[in-house]
Amino acid sequence: QVQLVESGGGLVQAGGSLRLSCAASGLTFGSYATGWFRQIPGKEREFVAAISRGGAMTHYTDSVKGRFTISRDNAKNTVYLQMNSLKSEDTAAYHCAAKAANKPQEDKGYEYWGQGTQVIVSS
Numbered sequence: 001q002v003q004l005v006e007s008g009g010g011l012v013q014a015g016g017s018l019r020l021s022c023a024a025s026g027l028t029f030g031s032y033a034t035g036w037f038r039q040i041p042g043k044e045r046e047f048v049a050a051i052s053r054g055g056a057m058t059h060y061t062d063s064v065k066g067r068f069t070i071s072r073d074n075a076k077n078t079v080y081l082q083m084n085s086l087k088s089e090d091t092a093a094y095h096c097a098a099k100a101a102n103k104p105q106e107d108k109g110y111e112y113w114g115q116g117t118q119v120i121v122s123s
Contacts, residue, residue, distance in 0.1 A: 002026040002112045004096050009117030012086055016121075020081040022096030022114055029077040030054070032112075033104050036070060036081045038092035039116075048094070049081060050104035059104045063089075088123040 008020040020036070035050035049060045049070040058070050069082040079096055094117055097110035 002098075004098060004112055004114035006094065006096055006114045006117040009094060009119045011120045011122065014086060014088055014121055014123045016086050017082070017084045018086065018119060020083065020094055020096075020117060020119075022079045022081075024077045024079070024098065027098065027112070029098075030074040032098040032100055033102050034072060034079040034096060034098045035104065035107070035110060036079075036094055036096055037107075037110075038090075038094045038119075040092045045095070046092075047107035050107065051079065052104050053102050057104050059107075083119070086119075086121045088121050091119060091121045093118050 003025045004022055006022045012018055033052050036048040037045050038048050039045040047061050051058050051070045051072050055072050067085045072079040096114045098112045099110045101109050
């Protein structure tokens with residue numbers, strides 16, 4: 001059974017930083033591209049960032065470029081999202097996802113999803 005478990009969310013002041021982690025099990029992690037998405041209640045899920053299987057290729061939505069960094073450690077079956085210079089508009093539930101297709105530049109096709117971790121940025 002595939003599981004993706006996020007952690008690291010919390011309450012932070014605007015301008016602060018958080019690092020999210022997503023631990024994967026039940027799949028050959030290095031064979032999957034992984035991504036982060038976020039969702040606010042009542043709004044559509046939004047793509048945030050993605051990384052290729054080996055970590056060489058990354059892709060970000062424009063609103064987080066220069067502030068967020070996605071990375072992965074295949075030995076630990078974990079993907080990370082370092083979030084700096086946080087803004088109130090970054091407040092959302094953050095979900096990680098995995099897909100077999102090694103196309104991080106496409107924000108679709110994700111097969112497995114985590115339950116999410118809440119990030120609240122106070123202004």
